[in-house]
Amino acid sequence: MKRLLAVYFVLLVGFLILPLIFLVPISLSASQFLEFPPTSLSLRWYAAFFEDPTWVGAAILSFRVGIGATALSLVVGTLASIALVRGNFPGKSALTAIFIAPLILPTVVLALALYIVFLRWQLVDNVFALTLAHAIVALPYVVMIVSASLRRFDTTIERAARVLGAGPIKAFMLVTLPYLVPSMFAAGILAFFASFDELIITLFVSGGAQTLPVRIWNDLGLKLDPTVPAVAVMLTMLSIVGMGIGEVIRRRNEQRYQSATPPEA
Amino acid sequence: MTIPSLFELRDGETDLTMATKGSSIEFRSVRKTYGSFVALEDFSMTVAPGEFMTLLGPSGSGKTTALNCLAGFIDIGDGDILIDGVSIARVPTEKRGIGMVFQNYSLFPHRSVMGNVAFPLEMRGMARDEVRRRSLAALEMVRLDGLADRMPHELSGGQKQRVAFARAVVFEPSVLLMDEPLGALDLKLRETLQLEIKQYQRQIGCTVIYVTHDQGEALTLSDRLAVMDKGVIQQLGTPQELYDQPASRFVASFIGSNNILKVFRSEGSTVSIEGLGAIEMTGREPPSRGYVALRPEHIRRTPKGRASATLEQAVFFGNAIRYVLRGTDEKEVSFTEPRSGAVDVPAPGTEVRFDFDDSSLTYLPA
Numbered sequence: 001m002k003r004l005l006a007v008y009f010v011l012l013v014g015f016l017i018l019p020l021i022f023l024v025p026i027s028l029s030a031s032q033f034l035e036f037p038p039t040s041l042s043l044r045w046y047a048a049f050f051e052d053p054t055w056v057g058a059a060i061l062s063f064r065v066g067i068g069a070t071a072l073s074l075v076v077g078t079l080a081s082i083a084l085v086r087g088n089f090p091g092k093s094a095l096t097a098i099f100i101a102p103l104i105l106p107t108v109v110l111a112l113a114l115y116i117v118f119l120r121w122q123l124v125d126n127v128f129a130l131t132l133a134h135a136i137v138a139l140p141y142v143v144m145i146v147s148a149s150l151r152r153f154d155t156t157i158e159r160a161a162r163v164l165g166a167g168p169i170k171a172f173m174l175v176t177l178p179y180l181v182p183s184m185f186a187a188g189i190l191a192f193f194a195s196f197d198e199l200i201i202t203l204f205v206s207g208g209a210q211t212l213p214v215r216i217w218n219d220l221g222l223k224l225d226p227t228v229p230a231v232a233v234m235l236t237m238l239s240i241v242g243m244g245i246g247e248v249i250r251r252r253n254e255q256r257y258q259s260a261t262p263p264e265a
Numbered sequence: 266m267t268i269p270s271l272f273e274l275r276d277g278e279t280d281l282t283m284a285t286k287g288s289s290i291e292f293r294s295v296r297k298t299y300g301s302f303v304a305l306e307d308f309s310m311t312v313a314p315g316e317f318m319t320l321l322g323p324s325g326s327g328k329t330t331a332l333n334c335l336a337g338f339i340d341i342g343d344g345d346i347l348i349d350g351v352s353i354a355r356v357p358t359e360k361r362g363i364g365m366v367f368q369n370y371s372l373f374p375h376r377s378v379m380g381n382v383a384f385p386l387e388m389r390g391m392a393r394d395e396v397r398r399r400s401l402a403a404l405e406m407v408r409l410d411g412l413a414d415r416m417p418h419e420l421s422g423g424q425k426q427r428v429a430f431a432r433a434v435v436f437e438p439s440v441l442l443m444d445e446p447l448g449a450l451d452l453k454l455r456e457t458l459q460l461e462i463k464q465y466q467r468q469i470g471c472t473v474i475y476v477t478h479d480q481g482e483a484l485t486l487s488d489r490l491a492v493m494d495k496g497v498i499q500q501l502g503t504p505q506e507l508y509d510q511p512a513s514r515f516v517a518s519f520i521g522s523n524n525i526l527k528v529f530r531s532e533g534s535t536v537s538i539e540g541l542g543a544i545e546m547t548g549r550e551p552p553s554r555g556y557v558a559l560r561p562e563h564i565r566r567t568p569k570g571r572a573s574a575t576l577e578q579a580v581f582f583g584n585a586i587r588y589v590l591r592g593t594d595e596k597e598v599s600f601t602e603p604r605s606g607a608v609d610v611p612a613p614g615t616e617v618r619f620d621f622d623d624s625s626l627t628y629l630p631a
Binding site for chain 2: 073156159160162163164171172175
């Protein structure tokens with residue numbers, strides 16, 4: 001039984017990460033083609049990425065849109081979470097569902113809807129409109145993570161700040177927000193990658209502008225050289241670093257708050 | 266010129282402003298309901314400046330509701346609350362100038378000990394040097410000045426509560442609220458901190474409203490206490506008054522231990538009391554109905570006692586022995602006997618005769 005479980009574990013983990021592991025040697029190939037295993041190693045395809053202005057341009061656009069969408073979704077999502085967790089108004093659960101909807105709705109549907117709206121308002125091929133569209137996709141992550149964190153917050157700490165002289169806004173900024181920062185950071189990382197690897201909506205509304213996923217997509221149609229695996233490996237590294245930082249911050253915070261609020265006596 | 270804060274006074278020095286340090290607090294028939302649940306009903310009391318007032322009661326008795334109304338965490342329903350004669354119904358929490366200590370400490374987890382204590386002063390826009398000086402003085406008072414740079418999660422429960430206390434009084438509030446501040450601590454630490462709290466309060470001179478469900482704590486700390494049940498003050502008085510003259514069965518049983526016995530009937534000077542049997546009273550008019558309360562320490566074992574019952578068990582308390590008896594009517598009566606020198610403890614099952622002074626009986630309404 002134990003052995004069976006071990007086999008299952010290896011298969012499952014292998015299935016999850018093997019494709020990624022294959023990419024590394026392919027990206028390091030010196031050959032013109034995707035070959036596995038590579039006959040000789042080189043970093044030429046990594047160099048090719050940085051030497052090609054369309055690749056670099058696509059990366060820069062992806063970062064710009066990603067950072068903008070993250071910032072926007074964090075501000076809107078955190079404010080929305082406060083209302084959804086603390087507020088008491090009719091239609092609250094319906095509103096919660098609306099905030100989570102972009103995660104559940106088929107992306108194609110959302111893309112088509114946005115495309116139609118953007119066409120009418122002449123927002124196609126507009127970086128700000130693209131950022132806005134990405135923020136919609138990123139928003140559910142922020143709302144889910146931040147509201148979960150806010151629900152766990154011991155509100156007497158905020159009361160303590162109030163009675164000791166802080167107004168409602170000051171108490172929130174000085175006490176509640178520092179508590180939320182780590183989960184906002186985690187949400188921000190998810191939001192950033194939701195935008196960074198967004199393809200379908202971008203294809204619909206970006207006009208001709210190429211983000212990194214769109215550039216990869218376009219490359220697949222034409223030729224397939226090892227630049228794409230090289231990009232993929234770099235993206236993976238970026239995600240691992242991002243998640244790592246998020247985890248470190250989350251743990252540090254957990255320790256603080258766990259020992260700060262003993263269970264109700 | 267810097268004015269020394271209260272915490273910097275040396276032993277023996279007296280602060281001239283002390284007499285005016287505390288505020289008077291007045292609750293005027295406050296009523297607070299949640300749906301059909303009445304949390305507070307016609308709640309009125311006046312607390313004198315510098316007084317230590319305790320709200321004592323079981324959970325759900327309304328004591329925390331009263332405190333939260335005063336702190337401004339919940340709206341005062343009907344009625345009014347006045348501090349120094351001025352209504353605070355429309356004053357926001359942060360402008361009420363109240364210090365508060367919470368049951369779960371509620372320290373700011375991301376701020377150091379120093380940062381926590383400094384918070385109220387920072388909110389009052391005090392200069393940095395002054396904030397630091399006063400915060401250190403407050404920490405010195407609670408003997409934690411060596412831990413100023415620690416984070417709350419690095420402190421023990423007792424240390425956390427001392428920080429919470431320093432934070433609550435660092436700005437020298439005229440009113441200090443404490444909501445079961447020792448509830449999360451173990452017994453030994455609780456007793457130590459009780460004495461400290463009392464000492465600090467005398468030093469600072471602020472008016473304290475203290476909420477607890479621990480009657481021992483209430484008796485130790487309070488100048489006066491209000492026993493609450495079901496949103497209503499059952500009785501308000503000094504610890505001694507409430508202990509010696511409880512006005513109701515609830516108060517008699519809630520404060521200290523007590524034998525509460527039903528009165529059956531009286532004929533002339535003889536009264537029939539549950540657990541005791543027929544008692545010939547000489548000292549005072551016997552009760553005709555209702556209940557009597559008889560403290561365990563007022564009963565003594567004597568061969569010529571007026572009452573007798575079967576000994577169920579004798580419990581060793583170290584400095585005393587607690588006898589649990591069962592009367593012929595199955596009612597339990599218990600009493601304590603101080604243990605000085607050799608005491609012959611009868612075996613369980615033995616018939617024990619006992620007596621009491623008639624004046625030690627408290628008559629309670631039905």
